Amino acid sequence: MNGVYLNYMKKPTHRLENKLRKSGYRLIAGVDEVGRGAWAGPLVAAAVILPANCKIKGVNDSKKLTPAHREKLYPQIIKTAVEYSFCVISQKQIDRMGISPANKMALRGAVSKLKTKPHYVLVDGFPLIFRSIESQAVIRGDSQIFSIAAASIIAKVFRDRIMRKYHIKYPGYNFDENKGYGTRQHHRQLKALGICDLHRLSFEPMKSFR
Secondary structure, rough: OOOOOOOOOOOOOOOHHHHHOOOOOOOOOEEEEEEEOOOOOOOOEEEOOOOOOOOOOOOOOOOOOHHHHHHHHHHHHHHHOOEEEEEEEEEHHHHOOOOOHHHHHHHHHHHOOOOOOOOOEEEOOOOOOOEEEEEEOOOOOOOHHHHHHHHHHHHHHHHHHHHHHHHHHOOOHHHHHHOOOOOOOHHHHHHHHHOOOEEEOOOOOOHHHO
């Protein structure tokens, strides 16, 4: 059943996961990443295996939720999950290999870190092949598939917490607010302060500041 699933839903559902379970796939992992487009900081992927038809009110694509809502959902997802894991790819690794290979490494890494091997993997966007595990790419999966949406939330919260810690070390860039993304304020700070160790040197506009 490898392939690309596309079915635009208003909110994430268990529809595809239930279909897979009827086909015999009991443990289904949803996988997503955050930080792909950021100018600074790591890429973070999360994998989540949830119980069948679990009910966590408010789960949606992390981009559609407020920071406070994501923080509220994070412990609920962690507590409910059969298992979850994270994979962090540093800005130096991203510069060395490029963002697309780094993205795939993060997604694969999150799945490999699951102590319980899933029977099936649903990945947001990227078609990936896993050794001895069937998988499916889901376009806009974080807004359609419940487990992928849950993964997007905990990955986002995990990365935001990392960036808030980095703000203490690099206070001039306001990483606690912009989380390393390319805001106008961030661009002004780059012009004033130059790049720091956390910036992705293979990305623009950092290339222009070297």
